[in-house]
Amino acid sequence: MNVVAFLFSFVLFSFGIWVMSVAFQVVGFEAPVFFSGIVAVSLSFAIPFHVLGKADGA
Incomplete structure (x- = not known):
């Protein structure tokens, strides 16, 4: 899940x-x-900061 979110965030950043x-x-x-x-x-930037932080339990 983290890899998919990272790739989506990277593509969105590049776009x-x-x-x-x-x-x-x-x-x-x-x-x-x-x-x-x-x-x-x-x-x-908001996807990893907010979504992934809550999904990982951090």
């Missing part, structure tokens, strides 16, 4: 970084695309 880099190429929607990248990166 968020990619979305933030693409935001400057999207004309007219730079801010919403960049903000969605920030949300994706934040969620990728």
Whole structure:
């Protein structure tokens, strides 16, 4: 379970970084695309901090 959550978090983190880099190429929607990248990166950190910590009994 931990490996699956780690892989999902890593993919979500990489996707968020990619979305933030693409935001400057999207004309007219730079801010919403960049903000969605920030949300994706934040969620990728929230999964291990909150979900995995409670599942492991820590």
